[in-house]
Amino acid sequence: PKVIWEKLRFVRPDGRNIVCGSFYDERETVLRDGAFDLVIGNPPFKRIDEDAHATDIPCREMAYSVLKESFAFVREGGRVCLIQPSGILYNSSCREFAQRFFTRQTLETVFDFVSINQLFNANVTTVALLCKKAQPEAWHETRHLIFRRTVAVQKRLFFEIDHYDDHSVTQERVESCGWIWRVNLLGGGRLVALYDSLSHMPKLRDFINSKGWKAEEGYKGEVRGEENKACEWLTGKPFLPSEALQVDGIREEQITVVTERVFNRYRDLENFTPPLVLFKEHADLPSAFWDCGFLAYRHHVFGIFPKEMAGREKHTAALRRFAEEFDGRRETLAKLLQLTGTRAGVARATGSSRQNILDLPWPEKGFDFCEWEEALLEDLTDGMVEYVQKGERSRLLSQEVRGREMELFQQMFLVMLQGVYPNLRRVRWGAFGGFAYCAFCFGERAELDWPDDSWAREVKQLVYARFGEVLRTVRVVRIYHVNTILLVKPKRLRYWTRSTAIRDADEVFSDLRHQGY
Amino acid sequence: MSGVRSELCASGKITSGIAEKQHLDALVDFIYRTLPFWRDDPERPEADRETVLNETLCGMLNTRAKREIPCFHFIHEAAATGRRSMDMALKPDEKCVFSAREYTRYDTVLAIECKRLPAPSRDREREYVSGGDKTTGGIQRFKLSEHGAGLPVAVMVGYVQHGTPQTWLGTINRWIIEFAGSETDDGLSWSEDEKLAGFKNDRILRTARARSRHPRAAQQDHRGDHIQIEHLWVDMSEAEG
Numbered sequence: 225p226k227v228i229w230e231k232l233r234f235v236r237p238d239g240r241n242i243v244c245g246s247f248y249d250e251r252e253t254v255l256r257d258g259a260f261d262l263v264i265g266n267p268p269f270k271r272i273d274e275d276a277h278a279t280d281i282p283c284r285e286m287a288y289s290v291l292k293e294s295f296a297f298v299r300e301g302g303r304v305c306l307i308q309p310s311g312i313l314y315n316s317s318c319r320e321f322a323q324r325f326f327t328r329q330t331l332e333t334v335f336d337f338v339s340i341n342q343l344f345n346a347n348v349t350t351v352a353l354l355c356k357k358a359q360p361e362a363w364h365e366t367r368h369l370i371f372r373r374t375v376a377v378q379k380r381l382f383f384e385i386d387h388y389d390d391h392s393v394t395q396e397r398v399e400s401c402g403w404i405w406r407v408n409l410l411g412g413g414r415l416v417a418l419y420d421s422l423s424h425m426p427k428l429r430d431f432i433n434s435k436g437w438k439a440e441e442g443y444k445g446e447v448r449g450e451e452n453k454a455c456e457w458l459t460g461k462p463f464l465p466s467e468a469l470q471v472d473g474i475r476e477e478q479i480t481v482v483t484e485r486v487f488n489r490y491r492d493l494e495n496f497t498p499p500l501v502l503f504k505e506h507a508d509l510p511s512a513f514w515d516c517g518f519l520a521y522r523h524h525v526f527g528i529f530p531k532e533m534a535g536r537e538k539h540t541a542a543l544r545r546f547a548e549e550f551d552g553r554r555e556t557l558a559k560l561l562q563l564t565g566t567r568a569g570v571a572r573a574t575g576s577s578r579q580n581i582l583d584l585p586w587p588e589k590g591f592d593f594c595e596w597e598e599a600l601l602e603d604l605t606d607g608m609v610e611y612v613q614k615g616e617r618s619r620l621l622s623q624e625v626r627g628r629e630m631e632l633f634q635q636m637f638l639v640m641l642q643g644v645y646p647n648l649r650r651v652r653w654g655a656f657g658g659f660a661y662c663a664f665c666f667g668e669r670a671e672l673d674w675p676d677d678s679w680a681r682e683v684k685q686l687v688y689a690r691f692g693e694v695l696r697t698v699r700v701v702r703i704y705h706v707n708t709i710l711l712v713k714p715k716r717l718r719y720w721t722r723s724t725a726i727r728d729a730d731e732v733f734s735d736l737r738h739q740g741y
Numbered sequence: 742m743s744g745v746r747s748e749l750c751a752s753g754k755i756t757s758g759i760a761e762k763q764h765l766d767a768l769v770d771f772i773y774r775t776l777p778f779w780r781d782d783p784e785r786p787e788a789d790r791e792t793v794l795n796e797t798l799c800g801m802l803n804t805r806a807k808r809e810i811p812c813f814h815f816i817h818e819a820a821a822t823g824r825r826s827m828d829m830a831l832k833p834d835e836k837c838v839f840s841a842r843e844y845t846r847y848d849t850v851l852a853i854e855c856k857r858l859p860a861p862s863r864d865r866e867r868e869y870v871s872g873g874d875k876t877t878g879g880i881q882r883f884k885l886s887e888h889g890a891g892l893p894v895a896v897m898v899g900y901v902q903h904g905t906p907q908t909w910l911g912t913i914n915r916w917i918i919e920f921a922g923s924e925t926d927d928g929l930s931w932s933e934d935e936k937l938a939g940f941k942n943d944r945i946l947r948t949a950r951a952r953s954r955h956p957r958a959a960q961q962d963h964r965g966d967h968i969q970i971e972h973l974w975v976d977m978s979e980a981e982g
Contacts, residue, residue: 417814594807594808594811595808596807596811640812641812643771643809643811643812644763644764644767644810644812645759645763645767647758665758666757666758666759667757667758671757701752702752703752703753704752704754704755705753706755706757706758707755707756707758707759729812730812733764733812736755736759736764737764737850739754739755740761740762741755741759741760741761741763741764
């Protein structure tokens with residue numbers, strides 16, 4: 225209720241077991257009666273002033289320092305649970321710190337609130353880390369629970385975790401795969417294996433290097449407070465505005481001239497001398513080949529060009545072929561960018577960077593994705609990224625599953641299982657109450673009573689489980705009866721995508737294996 | 742949060758419509774039908790060494806499994822009991838990554854041992870069956886539970902580089918009979934019931950398969966139960982010249 229947020233104020237505590245002072249200075253006082261079983265809290269998110277506490281702390285962020293030093297307050301085997309900036313998991317500048325930390329303490333659970341803006345009425349995204357003071361075992365697995373922005377969260381009623389946002393991360397991946405949290409945020413599951421296989425492919429930057437080319441951003445105009453210089457060979461020359469570079473090529477009628485007279489970074493003549501392949505730093509990957517004379521561009525565009533000025537024309541054919549090849553792979557690469565980009569899912573949907581584009585996989589013979597890999601990638605751009613960023617306003621949460629979507633779900637489910645169970649077929653689907661169900665059977669006919677609205681109350685109790693006042697979990701119900709498999713879930717589209725079909729198929733297969741089949 | 746488990750809402754059991762251990766039959770059939778594609782792949786590097794043959798076969802199996810049986814993937818040179826590595830192990834696919842609650846990453850579904858026929862040297866001649874006190878034999882390792890411990894079924898892939906599958910069937914069964922009549926250095930006992938049976942030879946695809954059943958040594962596997970081995974052979978003799 226709103227009154228709690230707006231009017232409730234606690235009486236200032238002041239007693240024997242409350243210590244007021246600096247976290248860094250009161251350790252002896254706090255520990256006079258021994259170490260604790262649990263440290264829990266929301267440390268300040270601010271820059272550390274004193275160097276003594278900032279050693280090896282990324283960005284001099286106090287919250288990270290408090291996390292590190294909290295373990296001095298707990299006994300061996302005790303626990304620390306602290307709110308942290310989400311950067312500890314999602315920011316590459318924190319990777320070294322996180323890796324060192326997670327090899328020394330056992331990360332038991334990550335409560336991931338990165339999808340929920342303004343959770344603490346502040347413009348910062350957070351996670352909560354539950355750690356045990358103990359060296360992690362090699363076989364340990366961390367639970368990664370992802371909380372999405374739902375209507376219930378927006379109204380401050382309760383948090384929700386659904387079945388597909390409950391992931392296990394092996395200790396090996398916790399220590400060495402900084403990307404695992406982002407890939408789980410985008411759906412996890414087989415996306416993890418897909419990302420893994422993509423990460424072993426040669427990159428676009430490797431290909432560019434092998435050709436003797438360079439990839440560099442355009443010039444940077446004047447920056448106040450920094451050193452700027454004039455560049456006479458650049459001012460007044462033909463200029464490509466970034467909006468003139470589209471996925472279908474360059475809008476030549478929009479080419480103007482460079483009007484700046486001083487530049488923070490003006491680059492070299494090679495950067496703007498053809499042959500060039502130009503890329504805009506955008507998720508759609510607009511790009512074009514250019515060999516019609518000198519063309520300048522700003523730093524939101526980067527060019528690929530021969531390193532040397534002398535003899536650069538002999539690279540023209542190869543660069544043109546590369547541009548055509550890129551154009552042919554663009555649609556796939558745009559999907560991969562959502563998966564491999566370092567800010568994918570946690571920053572604005574259309575942004576990208578030169579680094580992310582150059583880190584795209586570039587296998588010599590092109591990509592050879594199978595049906596389920598294509599489905600996972602398409603679901604990224606067709607709903608998952610929007611779901612991460614918009615939550616309850618996304619298509620996946622605001623719409624219900626309909627005939628066509630259910631058909632795609634069923635087809636994907638069968639693709640995953642018919643290789644082992646060729647006589648598995650879809651039977652029917654329907655909706656009742658707030659739920660949808662979908663059935664498959666082994667053989668010609670399903671032997672099952674079909675749910676109608678009278679099931680709704682019982683199903684609701686199975687699907688939605690409350691844990692206290694602040695948490696609700698959303699489960700998937702799987703019923704096995706004679707020769708029929710019945711899946712029952714909320715009828716929001718989020719639960720009936722091809723990606724969830726893949727996950728459901730894997731879990732059904734696990735069930736069948738355990739049943740002896 | 743220990744009480745918060747979101748996924749365990751499966752009820753009931755399938756009681757008709759599928760055969761027991763159908764997933765294992767499907768896997769074995771998949772490996773068998775992949776063998777000729779692998780042998781005849783023009784991009785397969787010419788190689789004699791078992792490790793190279795295994796690696797390329799593993800790659801082909803994974804490429805095809807993605808499309809045909811996406812529940813599984815193949816791991817090359819998986820660690821077995823810590824001393825020896827299996828040639829290949831088959832694991833359920835990303836279920837174990839995204840729901841390690843049910844599996845660990847090291848939960849092998851099917852163990853696969855590969856052998857060249859004939860063996861590369863005379864002192865390893867009978868290694869398809871047993872390596873004696875060196876315990877390098879294929880069937881031997883499964884009996885000792887050095888590979889496939891606890892699994893009901895295993896696969897032995899035979900790369901027939903000389904001779905024919907028919908003659909090798911006879912040779913291998915002769916070795917088993919000879920082992921059954923003598924004491925072996927590894928402490929295993931053999932019987933004539935362990936001969937390969939159910940032989941099927943596909944002369945068009947130049948593949949062959951058979952089956953055998955072997956008691957496990959009780960001291961290694963506490964249950965002392967049996968393991969069924971599916972023998973899948975690919976005739977490479979023409980290709981090898």
